[in-house]
Amino acid sequence: MAEYSNTTYSCRSCRNPLASGADLLSKSFLAKSGKAFLFSQAKNIVEGPKEKKLLITGLFKTADIHCSICGQVLGWKYLKAYDIKQKFKEGKFIIERAKIVKEYD
Numbered sequence: 001m002a003e004y005s006n007t008t009y010s011c012r013s014c015r016n017p018l019a020s021g022a023d024l025l026s027k028s029f030l031a032k033s034g035k036a037f038l039f040s041q042a043k044n045i046v047e048g049p050k051e052k053k054l055l056i057t058g059l060f061k062t063a064d065i066h067c068s069i070c071g072q073v074l075g076w077k078y079l080k081a082y083d084i085k086q087k088f089k090e091g092k093f094i095i096e097r098a099k100i101v102k103e104y105d
């Protein structure tokens with residue numbers, strides 16, 4: 001993933017930097033709006049209330065994540081996985097591709 005380390009993913013609406021290419025784990029996730037990325041870390045976000053969400057891969061406790069500047073919903077954070085095989089997602093962030101732009105440092 002070294003080729004991504006000089007990229008930053010920013011909010012499409014306000015250009016608030018949200019995640020580093022170095023923290024990008026997967027591009028093969030799906031959200032309501034289409035493609036979504038899995039990141040190990042995100043910044044400049046605000047977490048919404050905890051909720052249980054039934055996703056394609058099982059039941060999770062999640063929190064929606066919002067841009068800290070414009071407030072737009074970006075995706076969600078996995079707080080808890082109820083399926084042992086999904087535990088690796090805990091503490092990680094899904095950000096919808098449609099909500100971000102890729103920028104080079």
Ligand SMILES: [Zn+2]
Pocket residue numbers: 011012013014015016067068069070071072
């Ligand atoms: Zn924003």
